[in-house]
Amino acid sequence: MTTTAITHIGSLVTNDTSLGTGPLGLLRDAAVVVDGDRVAWVGGTSKAPATDNAVDAGGRAVLPGFVDSHSHLVFAGDRTDEFNARMSGRGYSAGGIRTTVAATRAASDAELEAGLVRYLDEALRQGTTTLETKSGYGLSVHDEARALRIAAAHTDEVTYLGAHVVAPEYADDPDGYVALVTGEMLDACAPHARWVDVFCEKGAFDGDQSRAVLEAGLAKGLSARVHANQLGHGPGVRLAVELGAASADHCTHLTDADVDALAQGSTVATLLPGAEFSTRAPWPDARRLLDAGVTVALSTDCNPGSSFTSSVPFCIALAVRDMGMTPDEAVWSATAGGAAALRRTDVGRIAPGARADLVLLDAPSHVHLAYRPGVPLVAGVWKRGVRVR
Numbered sequence: 001m002t003t004t005a006i007t008h009i010g011s012l013v014t015n016d017t018s019l020g021t022g023p024l025g026l027l028r029d030a031a032v033v034v035d036g037d038r039v040a041w042v043g044g045t046s047k048a049p050a051t052d053n054a055v056d057a058g059g060r061a062v063l064p065g066f067v068d069s070h071s072h073l074v075f076a077g078d079r080t081d082e083f084n085a086r087m088s089g090r091g092y093s094a095g096g097i098r099t100t101v102a103a104t105r106a107a108s109d110a111e112l113e114a115g116l117v118r119y120l121d122e123a124l125r126q127g128t129t130t131l132e133t134k135s136g137y138g139l140s141v142h143d144e145a146r147a148l149r150i151a152a153a154h155t156d157e158v159t160y161l162g163a164h165v166v167a168p169e170y171a172d173d174p175d176g177y178v179a180l181v182t183g184e185m186l187d188a189c190a191p192h193a194r195w196v197d198v199f200c201e202k203g204a205f206d207g208d209q210s211r212a213v214l215e216a217g218l219a220k221g222l223s224a225r226v227h228a229n230q231l232g233h234g235p236g237v238r239l240a241v242e243l244g245a246a247s248a249d250h251c252t253h254l255t256d257a258d259v260d261a262l263a264q265g266s267t268v269a270t271l272l273p274g275a276e277f278s279t280r281a282p283w284p285d286a287r288r289l290l291d292a293g294v295t296v297a298l299s300t301d302c303n304p305g306s307s308f309t310s311s312v313p314f315c316i317a318l319a320v321r322d323m324g325m326t327p328d329e330a331v332w333s334a335t336a337g338g339a340a341a342l343r344r345t346d347v348g349r350i351a352p353g354a355r356a357d358l359v360l361l362d363a364p365s366h367v368h369l370a371y372r373p374g375v376p377l378v379a380g381v382w383k384r385g386v387r388v389r
Helices: 080-087 094-106 109-125 141-152 174-182 184-192 207-219 236-242 256-264 273-279 286-291 312-322 327-341
Strands: 003-012 027-035 038-044 053-056 061-064 066-068 128-134 157-163 195-200 223-228 247-250 268-271 296-298 358-361 378-383
Touching (some): 061 327, 066 312, 066 327, 094 141, 109 128, 109 141, 128 378, 141 157, 141 184, 157 207, 174 184, 174 207, 195 207, 207 236, 223 236, 236 247, 236 256, 268 327, 286 296, 296 312, 296 327, 312 327
Parallel strands (some): 003 053, 003 061, 066 128, 128 157, 157 195, 223 247, 247 268, 268 296
Antiparallel strands (some): 003 027, 027 038, 061 358, 358 378
């Protein structure tokens, strides 16, 4: 293994309060030493140990690689016309997913894999070094299993979402589809996944159906996460907390009881501002959650229908501008918060022993991610200790 020192970092976000100041553990004129795929040392540039290689950050900012804990990247087809119509006044509902299902079923394995790799590379260029992605656009035993098999070849964080919407051939028998999702489909998919998920929403699955899906996945050894309270009030958030899900995702429409449940449990509230941007829906109230003591993550929800962005920096800017978050809170939520939503301790921070996933900004501070929205500020990315851009 070779060692590399990144020195003269103007502002280093460690997300470790024992290393620096404030919740972000900020260090000035800092250095990071990478040994193989791990961070070996963090401190002031003047105290950095000798290494095999050195990179001079020139006063620019470094932060942990973004942890995108919610995406849907195994799909085919295009929904430009749907987006265009929505931006012209038509509302969003869960039914649009079926358009992508038809295209995904018709696509070859090679086509699905090529698309996945394209979007993973796109995200990596923007600083995302850990990315979760789901099935959910096949909705048959064969197509869900192959989606997960393809995803698992490219990321460790793979989620079984057979319960995205009811498959079109089961339109008149939703309970029959739930039986498939919790039976034969789960048996075929569980070996390729870490997580089980369900779209608990009007137009998708109700509380009882969602419980059945999640409990079946848990019994099969998968961990739970939930699409909850995106389109309206419902049981999703409290079901997620009750079952110990790692994350309740969307959390756009919350009652006081929902917020209290999140604050008292260990479930992370993952907010997905790209979806609100792309559907003109009300913004999640991040301030309300943070003030209640809820752990919040930020993610892209990259998917072809309701949030076709792979840019975590864009979501950070939206969260600061429209969801009541400070720049520090948004950056923490897109790094350490995402790691918490995936129950990971090796990513989302820059500290000895952590995975060496780092982002170099062409800016003196992480605040520029919100201060200069839409500007390609990512100047360098290290993943597992290797510089990939």
